[in-house]
Amino acid sequence: MRRRSLLVLAAVLMTVPVPVVEANPGRDMVLWYDEPAPDTNQGWETRSLPIGNGAMGATVFGGVQAERLQFNEKTLWTGGPGVSDYNYGNWSEPRPGALEAIRQRVINEGQVKPEDVLASLGLKSDTPRHRRFGAYQSFGDLRLAFPHTQFTDYRRELDISRGTAKVSYVADSVRYTREYFATAKDDVLVARISADRPGKITMNTRIQVPANRTSTVAASKGRITVTGALASNGLRYETQAQVNNQGGSRTDNADGSVSVAGANEVTLVLAAGTDYANDYPKYRGDDPHKRVTLAVNSAQRKSFGILQFRHVADYQELFGRVSLNLGGRMPDVPTDDVLAAYGTDAAADRALEQLFFAYGRYLLIASSRPGSLPANLQGVWNVLEAPPWQADYHLNINIQMNYFPADTTNLAETAEPFAEYVDSLREPGRVTARDMYGVKQGWVAHHASNIYGWTGAWDHPAYFFPESGAWLSDQLYDHYRFTLDSKYLATKAYPVMKETAQFWLEFLQTDPKDGKLVALPSRSPEIGPHTAGASMSQQILWLLFTDVLEAAKIVGDKDFAARATEVLGKLDPGLRVGKWGQLQEWKADIDDPNETHRHVSHMFALHPGKQVSPRTTPELAEAAKVSLNARTDAGTGWSKAWKINFWARLLDGDRAHKLLADQLKTSTLPNLWDTHPPFQIDGNFGATAGATEMLLQSHLGAIDVLPAVPRSWPDGRVDGLRARGDVTVGVTWQSGAPTQIRLLTGKGDAVKVRSSMFRNAVRVFSQGQLVPHTTDGDVLSFATRNKGEYLIVPVS
Numbered sequence: 001m002r003r004r005s006l007l008v009l010a011a012v013l014m015t016v017p018v019p020v021v022e023a024n025p026g027r028d029m030v031l032w033y034d035e036p037a038p039d040t041n042q043g044w045e046t047r048s049l050p051i052g053n054g055a056m057g058a059t060v061f062g063g064v065q066a067e068r069l070q071f072n073e074k075t076l077w078t079g080g081p082g083v084s085d086y087n088y089g090n091w092s093e094p095r096p097g098a099l100e101a102i103r104q105r106v107i108n109e110g111q112v113k114p115e116d117v118l119a120s121l122g123l124k125s126d127t128p129r130h131r132r133f134g135a136y137q138s139f140g141d142l143r144l145a146f147p148h149t150q151f152t153d154y155r156r157e158l159d160i161s162r163g164t165a166k167v168s169y170v171a172d173s174v175r176y177t178r179e180y181f182a183t184a185k186d187d188v189l190v191a192r193i194s195a196d197r198p199g200k201i202t203m204n205t206r207i208q209v210p211a212n213r214t215s216t217v218a219a220s221k222g223r224i225t226v227t228g229a230l231a232s233n234g235l236r237y238e239t240q241a242q243v244n245n246q247g248g249s250r251t252d253n254a255d256g257s258v259s260v261a262g263a264n265e266v267t268l269v270l271a272a273g274t275d276y277a278n279d280y281p282k283y284r285g286d287d288p289h290k291r292v293t294l295a296v297n298s299a300q301r302k303s304f305g306i307l308q309f310r311h312v313a314d315y316q317e318l319f320g321r322v323s324l325n326l327g328g329r330m331p332d333v334p335t336d337d338v339l340a341a342y343g344t345d346a347a348a349d350r351a352l353e354q355l356f357f358a359y360g361r362y363l364l365i366a367s368s369r370p371g372s373l374p375a376n377l378q379g380v381w382n383v384l385e386a387p388p389w390q391a392d393y394h395l396n397i398n399i400q401m402n403y404f405p406a407d408t409t410n411l412a413e414t415a416e417p418f419a420e421y422v423d424s425l426r427e428p429g430r431v432t433a434r435d436m437y438g439v440k441q442g443w444v445a446h447h448a449s450n451i452y453g454w455t456g457a458w459d460h461p462a463y464f465f466p467e468s469g470a471w472l473s474d475q476l477y478d479h480y481r482f483t484l485d486s487k488y489l490a491t492k493a494y495p496v497m498k499e500t501a502q503f504w505l506e507f508l509q510t511d512p513k514d515g516k517l518v519a520l521p522s523r524s525p526e527i528g529p530h531t532a533g534a535s536m537s538q539q540i541l542w543l544l545f546t547d548v549l550e551a552a553k554i555v556g557d558k559d560f561a562a563r564a565t566e567v568l569g570k571l572d573p574g575l576r577v578g579k580w581g582q583l584q585e586w587k588a589d590i591d592d593p594n595e596t597h598r599h600v601s602h603m604f605a606l607h608p609g610k611q612v613s614p615r616t617t618p619e620l621a622e623a624a625k626v627s628l629n630a631r632t633d634a635g636t637g638w639s640k641a642w643k644i645n646f647w648a649r650l651l652d653g654d655r656a657h658k659l660l661a662d663q664l665k666t667s668t669l670p671n672l673w674d675t676h677p678p679f680q681i682d683g684n685f686g687a688t689a690g691a692t693e694m695l696l697q698s699h700l701g702a703i704d705v706l707p708a709v710p711r712s713w714p715d716g717r718v719d720g721l722r723a724r725g726d727v728t729v730g731v732t733w734q735s736g737a738p739t740q741i742r743l744l745t746g747k748g749d750a751v752k753v754r755s756s757m758f759r760n761a762v763r764v765f766s767q768g769q770l771v772p773h774t775t776d777g778d779v780l781s782f783a784t785r786n787k788g789e790y791l792i793v794p795v796s
């Protein structure tokens with residue numbers, strides 16, 4: 001009887017969501033403001049609201065009289081092959097013996113100053129980098145002018161549950177509404193301007209582009225076309241916007257603007273593109289005219305309603321896969337006020353945390369979709385000609401962090417542009433490996449790259465980071481561990497991983513001190529001297545060869561598996577506890593306990609690596625805590641975000657939550673963009689990844705449920721998170737302990753689930769039937785089948 005009713009209950013629980021607390025999706029997933037963003041660069045950075053479809057992005061200012069949508073397209077970059085003396089960062093002439101001399105100095109003297117390494121291996125100051133490297137550019141501004149000077153009831157919002165933005169206000173007793181979205185389905189930005197009374201829309205539409213390019217502007221049949229080329233490199237660009245009115249009249253103006261008078265409604269579709277192609281060595285493809293014309297033509301044939309329906313369905317298919325309920329209750333005040341009041345009201349704090357978590361997923365969907373370039377330092381949004389760090393691809397933490405949440409939060413597709421980009425660095429990277437280091441096989445890139453295959457040297461002492469390719473390869477393999485997509489492994493990840501490992505087979509050196517293989521010279525990113533075998537270098541390389549070994553076995557590359565095994569036998573793993581109990585940052589015990597630098601790269605073994613964990617290596621985990629405590633919780637946006645991940649991996653939920661709170665209080669702008677400062681998007685992605693690590697981990701082989709849930713999240717529910725092994729996970733918890741674990745298996749295999757819940761008896765159900773399982777301490781194991789649904793509940 002008891003068993004039967006449990007089975008019924010279980011069957012019911014499988015299908016009916018059981019929220020622990022009431023959520024209010026209408027309000028919870030909306031950022032909203034009661035004023036426009038100021039029409040300045042600072043207003044853009046702190047208050048404009050981002051929409052995007054991966055390739056294109058726009059930010060909504062929401063001015064009543066003067067609306068501005070600043071827009072971007074990923075491929076509009078200065079620099080590169082269009083600049084006459086572009087050289088991919090490679091040396092202009094050979095420097096025989098330069099690398100050997102530095103290596104010998106490191107061996108003889110123990111360490112060498114970054115400036116000395118720069119002088120012998122870096123870019124010479126007579127070949128300034130900036131002009132050649134280039135920077136990501138603003139495409140332009142879509143400017144809409146309205147006659148309204150007096151208004152009331154103003155609201156500007158971004159609904160991240162739908163991927164749509166809206167501005168609305170009342171003027172002369174008429175409610176005006178502007179709706180915006182960027183759709184990946186139809187490759188355009190879409191706007192609708194409407195009113196609650198007919199014939200009320202009178203407006204002017206124009207497109208403005210920055211001065212660093214030629215431009216021809218024309219308007220015909222409501223179509224505004226702007227074409228030209230960047231002065232820097234001749235990159236051709238084109239943007240078209242179609243203005244369609246329902247009712248009233250439309251006029252093409254000689255200045256290239258389009259006016260509408262007395263319409264019921266106006267819809268706008270805009271597309272943009274360049275003749276860039278991610279194709280070494282020229283990086284040029286077809287003129288954008290055809291593509292842009294086709295995108296606008298086919299979009300304008302669809303009604304606004306159809307475009308919106310297609311967009312929302314497409315967007316929600318991704319966004320809707322995950323939900324998190326921490327019991328938050330969003331107060332009915334603007335989002336900037338909720339942020340400012342963070343820390344004063346638990347229910348509002350939880351609501352903001354839920355929103356911030358979801359916002360990272362929103363931003364990733366908006367800035368990284370298949371077929372385009374990956375999210376850069378600012379995702380897809382940039383307003384400046386000279387953005388901070390070129391809004392480029394920094395390869396020593398930043399692009400990696402952008403993709404930390406891709407798999408764990410069930411957005412595997414967003415990682416495709418990342419894999420394609422990494423793959424595309426191989427061709428230029430082979431030339432760099434050969435020209436700079438005389439390496440015959442393999443590829444290398446250094447600490448940052450552009451969209452034109454810049455894999456060579458830099459003109460800054462921080463530049464030397466040949467390990468970037470290895471870290472990127474580790475991440476490509478981790479993606480496989482989530483999806484178990486063997487075609488992706490064989491055709492995409494493994495070839496990149498193998499070629500990276502080939503570089504290191506030649507580049508690794510034997511440390512005469514102990515005969516171990518080390519990176520030489522090697523530095524902890526952006527801090528300290530160049531030495532032999534800095535911890536992060538070794539940890540990354542340990543993971544690379546461990547992954548390559550595993551992958552080689554799967555794809556059947558026996559010879560290379562043997563090479564990887566050989567290297568692993570001799571490789572220094574980069575794990576040492578030093579004299580003040582710290583996890584050493586360098587091979588020699590030279591860590592300064594007073595150092596508070598934002599980079600804490602030697603924690604790589606903790607996250608995203610797997611060598612250090614309280615579960616497997618408690619002494620090393622203790623040492624990691626000592627190092628992290630010495631570095632303090634301070635740091636820039638991304639640094640705090642990474643620390644959330646570190647403390648989650650150390651199973652300290654309260655500390656992880658403190659870092660998340662610190663990030664919200666001190667590194668988050670009113671539009672919820674992360675600030676380094678300035679705005680840098682990696683911190684958004686890192687925070688979302690960190691919150692996920694608090695709820696679910698799977699890097700050690702078991703699905704670790706609620707490994708670091710903080711005291712401030714006593715009750716909650718999460719659905720749709722992904723664990724390695726192609727498993728989708730949901731958890732409901734009360735007083736910090738799971739009351740229900742839901743698994744959806746993919747390819748199907750035995751699973752191991754870890755939770756303190758298993759110290760007491762549990763039942764596992766699938767399709768209303770009990771599933772046999774075994775428990776060993778906190779770990780529960782059972783066999784699963786393809787696409788099986790499983791429910792784990794306590795016996796009580």
Ligand code: FUC
Pocket residue numbers: 377389394398526598599636638676680
């Ligand atoms: C690295 C970091 C900086 C910044 C830049 C884009 O150089 O050290 O803090 O994030 O990347």
